[in-house]
Amino acid sequence: MERDFFREFQPFDDSPRWKELLSPALVQAVSQILHRFAIPESRRGKTRNTVLQDLSALLETSEFNLLFVGRDTPHCGTPQMLGQVAGALAKFASPPREPGGRGDRQSEVAEKAAEVGLLFVKLLGKVEAAKNSFSRRAWKTGLHYLAGSCYIFAVTHTLEQPWTSPSSQDAAGEVLSALLRVSECSSVSGFLRGERRGEKGTLGVVLDLLRPDLNKESWKNNPATKYVFSWTLQQVTRPWLNQYLERVLPSSLLISDDYQTENKVLGVHCLHHIVLNVPAADLLQYNRAEVLYHALFNHLYTPEHLLVQAVLPCLLDLFPVLEKPMHWTGEAARHSTLCDQVLQLVLTHMEPEHRLLLRRTYARNLPAFVKRLGILTVRHMKRLERVIISYLEVYDGPEEEARLKILETLKLLLQYTWPRISCRLVVLLKVLLKLVCDVAKDSSLTPEPVKNTLLEKATECMILLDRCSQGQVKGLLAKIAESCDDSTVVNCIIRVQQASEDIPSHGT
Template identity: 70%
Template sequence: AALQHALSQTLHRLAGLEARPGKAWRAILKDVAALVEAAAWQQLLDGSAEAPRALPELLGQLARALEKDAAPPTEEAPGGQRRPEVAEKAAEVGSLFLKLLGKLEAVKNSQACPAWETALRHLAGPFYIFAITHRLEQPWTSPRSQAVAEEVLSLLLRVSGCSSVAEFLCGENEGARGRFTAVMGLLKPHLNKESWKINPAMKHIFSWTLQQVTQPWLTQHLERILPPSLFISDDYQTENKVLGVHCLHHIVANVPAADLLQYNRAQVLYQALFNHLYMPEHHLIQAVLLCLLDLFPVLEKGQHWSGDAARASMHCHEVLQLVLTHMEPEHRLLLRRTYARHLPAFVKRLGILTVWHLKRLERVIVDYLEVYDGPEEEARLKILETLKLVIQHTWPRISCRLIVLLKALLKLLCDIARDTSLTPESTKKALLQEATHCLILLDHCSQGQVKVRQFQSGFIGSCRCRHTEEQQTAFNYI
């Protein structure tokens, strides 16, 4: 009863410190540490003793109050400046949490008091949120606070009997109860549309926690995790957009199609992602296209179930049309590489239906093959891969485009031969091999119309430089 009274008084003192003055707050922390050291925890937690039933709940309330005190302030420091006072406070709170976890571990190891599990159930959520808030490098952390937070997380997993964070959140098997529900219950008040940006650490806690929960555990929490992911992805800051899209991608990859199609969730996801394609940020475009490529099978399955199989790939057509529209005038290399990186996946998904986009694809392929893309030549290599797939899937419609594509490939070969830049020989070899493969495919689908005499005077003859043996072999083949 004395301990219960002391903890209640401590909670009242913490609630009365609105500005959290340094000396008064540290005095309270010192008193709590003294209580933790002096209490006989095995007797207090033993169900046969006279310990009050509210003690584990009081400990949980105290842990939540201290975790909030150690959280970064609601207003972010200008220019991402450091917050040394927050890191110092977090290190002190973490040291107290380590003491409390150490006492619980001692009670657990004694095997004489099963009631430690009740106390851990109230403490696990606040301890976990504290650890995830401070374990990584952020403006509000320091090496010391990061080390203490990492110790708190490791000790929490050990006391909980879990080998990983995923097991801690989900449980050992599908039938076991993890602590993801409890953690999301603590995060829920801070993850609505108005409050998710108040605590700058909240988006990182939610995102990192979400990434640890996979199929089949994630499905039952869909109503809790989908709205915050959409809020974060809909922010005006690109960093938050990318973070939110990563959360949405994790949901798409780990929730069954039937659950995503229920209540039209998949269409909501598609519209939210599609709108991001108008943003000229290569990191965002990269995340969005990867997520959309995983979402297309879900949307197509919904169309098949509704009996509209003819329109099953309309979403993919719509995205590819917009991507090609943006690719044509794009001059920024990072965006060009990002678009080119995902173009083969769209051609593979559409197959023969790529013929709907052949006219625009032809312009994009010719334009991207002409532009040097730096030493790695990522855009050109991906465009050559796209051209191979286009020829393979739409070969009956290629013969009428033979001259345009052949000129572009021959010009590329001449550019490779003339290239005196820092492009590695391995990259030049890869370009030559891909281009030669495209020429072979063109020759096959045009019934042998690829002849060197038709273009020797116009292209190869104008390439006045010494070719390597492999390049000369390619020219001779043509």
């Protein structure tokens, strides 16, 4: 289509005869533009800018509003071409397959996105103007075909990614704002799920558009697809998400099953959102919850701290779905649970682990497992004892995150399993006293608030240990207080003795 086509395209009058002749010409013009968009990038050459210019010129014509006409006109079906135009624009500005491609390629995508963003804003402006020119049904039909591709383009270039720039992000932000304004929605979440009663949102349309790029063979062709899917999924919560479960769960599992850690983490975050926002009955149907569990459990064998940190909280939220509360009658031993299975594997990995990031990740999630199992944590006492002792003996950097979380775990362990603690009294008291002495003599860069927190938690554990052992700790500490010349250590011992005197020592 040449540039002079648009000079012929301008109307000379408003006669009905002109409109009858113009509508087929409009359809032909749009079809030719779509054909030029379909030309491969390698063959497009200098026509890249001209196709955008031609579309911009076509949008400026008042006859473009004829695409909003619906089934009540002789040219029914033309609103679908709006969706085709929007889809072609979004694909035109999509990033290259290689996420780590050359910088000039990425900057070229950002430039195209900034130009395409202006066209999307102009296109949405046409939809907004059509509210006054056509019936509500007509402009709603046009918006229906436009909304999905506009949204995908906006999310692709709004998030900070290698293929975006400040200008492309600003353009995408304007498109998203215009889309929400035209669709009369107050938020992205409302736009996706539907804000008005009896009105469906756009999530189904978006998922339909993403589906061709979210299968096993094609999901890596466009590096933006996984981020658009993940971000979109996070915007929809219960009770709306469960009706799309069959469409979001397979894609989330697909992303989480990749060999790249970044994709695994992204997929696990999607699965976690599904676990939190889909009713348990729907997750249990067709063994979906079991599939989730096995997919997550297998990730625990990967020594990547980011992945482990994503998997463990997801499993903890999945356990209540898979395991019903057990009421023990005392007639038989309680069965081992999936939580036992996961904790056993975690403790097995924790014992020999020397990498600080993984140690912190395991320690960060350990208290939640003790809370989950409660008294049943006694099944893992020997291994927990070894882990607690070894982790409390190792300095963990200025923030001391691992040792603080291990102290929290020990406190919970003392509270839940106190009848089994007296036989471990000496071992646990020694490691707590050693920790107090190490912190008191610590001359490293550890901030004073962190030291104080360590001393506070260690003291609380010694107080609980004294109650579990019916006051034996107070007697063992008496001689130490007399011979110790460190005021910090002595103050901790005095606090333990005073607390033991104030509260009867008959367990917790």
